[in-house]
Amino acid sequence: MAESFSSSFPPSSESHRRLAPQDAFQWAFDAMAERRWRQAAGRWATLRVVYPEHPPVWIQAAVALRELGSHGEALSLLSEARARFPDHPGGWVQGANTALAEGDVALAGQLLDEARARFPQDPPVWIRSAHLAQATGDPERALHYNQHARDTFPDWAPAFDQHAELAMAAGDWDSARQRWAEVRRRFPDHPAGYRRAAMVEEQQGRPREARRLRLAEEHGIDWLEEGDRADTVAVAPPRRRDWRNFVDLVWTKARLNLKAEANRNHLRYLWWVIDPLLYMAVFYVVFGLLLHRGGEGFVAYLLTGLVPFQWFAKTVQHASNTIVEGRGLMNQVRISPLFFPLVAVVQNAGKQTLVFLMLAIFLVVYGLPPTVHWLALIPVVTVQLLLMAVVGCALAMIIPFVRDLINLVPTGLQFLLFCSGVFYTLDTIPERWRDLFMANPMANLLHQYRRILLEHQWPEWSQMGWLALGCLLGLGVLILAYRRLEGVFPRVVVE
Amino acid sequence: MNGRVILSARNLGVRYKRRGGLFRPARYHQAFSGLTFDLYQGETLALIGRNGAGKSTLLKVLAGILRPDQGCLINHGVTVSLLSLQAGFDPELPGTDNAVLSAMLLGYSRAQARACLHRIAAFSELGSFMDEPVKTYSSGMRARLGFSVAMFLSPDVLLIDEALTVGDRSFREKAEREMSKKIHSLQTVVLVSHSESQVDKLADRVIDLDQPGGAHVL
Known part of the structure; x- marks a missing residue:
């Protein structure tokens, strides 16, 4: 061992x-x-x-x-x-x-x-010869030796470095730039091709180009070449979104919000049907079967008021806090703050279509089949959309400044629910209060819904007209106010 | 500088309300004040300053997101965008939807966003994850997607808020490479950075917000 x-x-x-x-x-x-x-x-x-x-x-x-x-x-x-x-x-x-x-x-x-x-096969010999010729004031001979070195040893970087350096020494900056580019092309990993070329650019008073070359040393020759090429896929954003893009954005966001909302549940889109069905079933059981209140047709009366009112309430509740909730996005991108409440309006409208469909089915089953008057639902629904946009946007605008108001929104909606004649008919109101009652836009709209759905009559066009006019005026005022507040909200919401 | 002036800040000032309400006097935090400078076409301007000096706030003012409390900002007809990563991401939605939405929020039209989608997917290297909800992503993957969406944006003036570091190492290199390229194409850039080496490498000019009136240090 x-x-x-x-x-x-x-x-x-x-x-x-x-x-x-x-x-x-x-x-x-x-x-x-x-x-x-x-x-x-x-x-x-x-x-x-x-x-x-x-x-x-x-x-x-x-x-x-x-x-x-x-x-x-x-x-x-x-x-x-x-x-x-x-x-x-x-x-x-x-x-x-x-x-x-x-x-x-x-x-x-x-x-x-x-x-x-x-x-003759040793590269430094030729480089030194060129160097000596240059030092003794014979640039032509220097170039000749250098040429020999480059021709004989094309894979040897110092020969090409010297070629460029000779141009720099002669003050021939254009040639120097080209020769350094040649160095980079042949020896992409050779630092001198970037650093010395950067010095040429600096010498020529182009600090930006010089910096680009120094960065290219880090990122490589491809980076430099890609940068020279015009980027064909670049998207130039507009100075300000035009209204068409804005509408498209609101629409897309609302649609995707609905998709995201559906993705959160196992039954997904089915909930949008189940939810109103259950809701209507509760009222049918309580008022129609148990209490027998309000007499013949009361359930239909109740639902034709309740469904549009719930739409209004949900939308306004949702929209009222959207600007405060949009604080993150608002501070990231330039966007009109109107975007936030409008998305809430569109999003809720999307869900509401199914609820209205359920209501229609209920009415048919209940013995109130569609008539030509249902066509008038289009202007009525449009006016309600306008109204919700006005109220939602107005609340969303005020609440960032007076945050406490958000606590009053549910109470306010509750109050409005009782003031809009959802549970009682118009004729239970004393004659002298009736005009005041009808001045409540929701009460007015519910009245029109019922004229169409229950009484098979056309809505009262003049009242609708006034309502639409009022909403449009309100919307105009709001748009102006939002324009003025556009640069203010992002700060107010984070304060 | 040889380019023309494209943005002019005149005596800009922004202050934030720190507290205060109905019964308490308001107190304010002055982010910056009396800031006057010009931004020239094609230059890269760096903003430096300690935390709270108002660097990001100034970017928001330049982007038109915030309105200054004092002074004014004159835009000589250029588009200005803040490079916002992951703007408006919804965790419930798949990567593709988020990419389109985020792109539209940044200022793409829907057609442009759709046209860029496959490039965004390719650049982000997310592969089949593009069709998975973003909530299943790691934070690095989210960052990749966010960066890939913002990358194609090319306004006249690009504002960058320390956004050059996203994702894992290899993607960060890729992102930095693209960003540097962007900065060095003809675009005008204003960037906020704490990294001195980054400022040295990228910027033509530096404004220090800690100095009164934002003294130029370069």
Whole structure:
């Protein structure tokens, strides 16, 4: 066991205890990365003792020394490197760099000439050659070397970077912009293509374009190109919704509210039939079967009043608090506050159609079949819709300012229920009060319903006309008031 | 700035009633006052300031949702929209209905909303969940749908209230990508942000609402 254990390890000699060269060099590269050149030069000197057969200990040491300004020392290290490693272009390239830093253009030129002859397949050689040509004021030669580098090494980004940089150095901003675009096209993940291009744009006084390029570095080249394309699916909203869109919106919202309401129950839409059926059944049992009150036809009389009145009561109750409830939406989008109570009116009207259908069936069963006079229900229902819109919108408008009123709405509706002649007939009212009684629009409307449904007569058109006129006037006043309050509600409802 | 002026704020001020009623004197919180600036076509303006400085309130004033208490806002004939995510969502309704409704509330016509629907569904990556009620969604999924609806909106001036962070990581990146694109197309943008890096990356100009009169810091 002990034998196998020891045999699984290599014999511990000096050479095996040493770090691999790459790992050891990291020590010096770290110092260089942090631009601590003196420390780096020291570390390379130490490493040179242990790993003299590796190029970096000579070449990188020279780089560190050059940064420190010790050009002579660096040059002698590099000449040593060239002698030791004739197949490694670093000695020549860095030699040229150092010579250039020293100001020895002739030496730099000579080294690069040699390098180009020895290492035509080494890209940095060509880049440095171009750099030297540029530095010595020969941009055409620079471009020539760069061209060679780009043609020979089309997958090597620095050649294309240099191409663009040359244009920037020449102050040829249009070419620079195009060349950086070329860099981005070829090397979409190469940061310089965005950053340096952004600098070109900044130089040209286009900070916005510059920022766009910097963002593109984050989001990628596709993002940039997509942004250039005109967005075909963009929807430009109107400054103000026109009335047609507004009506469509109210209609859609009301319809979807009904759908949502139905989705909440298992029996869904069936409830809209069951609810009024039960309701009518209760009144039929109590008044028709148990009490025998009001004489012949009282149940029909009661229901023809109760059904439209319940519609009114539910709608007004619902609408009165809608603006307060719409506070979230109102603060998110620009919308006329009329939207909120009107949705309540339309929504309740939708449900009411089924209730009216039930009532019609009841009346037929009860022995009051449809006559031509039922056609007059259309204007009567329309006037009631108008009336509910006026009352609902008015309450919805006032309640955000006087929140306490919401507590009075049910009581008020109860009061109205007793004032509208749902449970008693018109002839039980003394003659001198009758005009006052009929001034109550609901009482008036219920009277018209009954003329049509029970007495098979046309409604009293003049009264209907006055009622409609009053409602339209009220609606006009309300629309103006809502216009004025449009920018006020969103604040009032959150206060 | 080289663009033309499209919105002018003159001495704007908004205050909120903090409390008060029939028997108590009202007390007010002044969100901002004496704010005067111009918004130029094509620029990105950032609003900064501590909580309660009135950044969101100012956006609402610019959007025409709130009327200022003092001063006035002059609109030189442009459309202005607040980017509202999940506006008017109803949890009982499926994603498709909510998308149409929300789009219409944001200012799409119904035809436009319908036409965008499949793109909205595709962008949100919700797949078959589009037909499920929104109440079954996770909050991230809701956020995706909300963002996807608002994304196609392109008013002359887009107002953004720290809305760039929605959904999970991958979707957030996608959303930010789209938003940045929007901001950098020719659109004029006013955005509220607490993130300095975001402001640096996106904004041409910054207004600090903590300074009296909303000093320009850039």
